[in-house]
Amino acid sequence: MPTEDNFYLRVFAVVRRIPRGKVATYGQVAALAGTPRAARIVGWALRTQAKKDVPWHRVLNTSGMISIENMNAPKEEQARLLELEGVVIERKAGNLFVDLKKYGWSAIV
DNA sequence: AGCCTGACTCGGA
DNA sequence: CTCCGAGCCAGGC
Numbered sequence: 001m002p003t004e005d006n007f008y009l010r011v012f013a014v015v016r017r018i019p020r021g022k023v024a025t026y027g028q029v030a031a032l033a034g035t036p037r038a039a040r041i042v043g044w045a046l047r048t049q050a051k052k053d054v055p056w057h058r059v060l061n062t063s064g065m066i067s068i069e070n071m072n073a074p075k076e077e078q079a080r081l082l083e084l085e086g087v088v089i090e091r092k093a094g095n096l097f098v099d100l101k102k103y104g105w106s107a108i109v
Numbered sequence: 110a111g112c113c114t115g116a117c118t119c120g121g122a
Numbered sequence: 123c124t125c126c127g128a129g130c131c132a133g134g135c
Contacts, residue, residue: 060116
């Protein structure tokens, strides 16, 4: 697998392709980026560049739950951004969930 | 160059 | 069904 910055670029490119009002999982983005097992790297990539021109808030874990707890990007902020796009956020036990069946994005476009 | 850590995931107990 | 552990890739120290 490539170990260049291109991986990041690909990740960003994939994330940018996520339509407004839709969400994708880390694993999915990683797969689209060319490395199915690099879900963690995706999160990392987003974390290093978060708050740029990439809709990082559209990326969630495989459960549709926001894993962020005490990071630079508060989950509340992510929830707000998603709600602005029409995505319904479900709050359960202090965690934020998104209905992937409804808002999940299909890579096959 | 080597070890630790992490916005993840999957599989077994 | 829930909890715990191992696997994975890349970056930081």
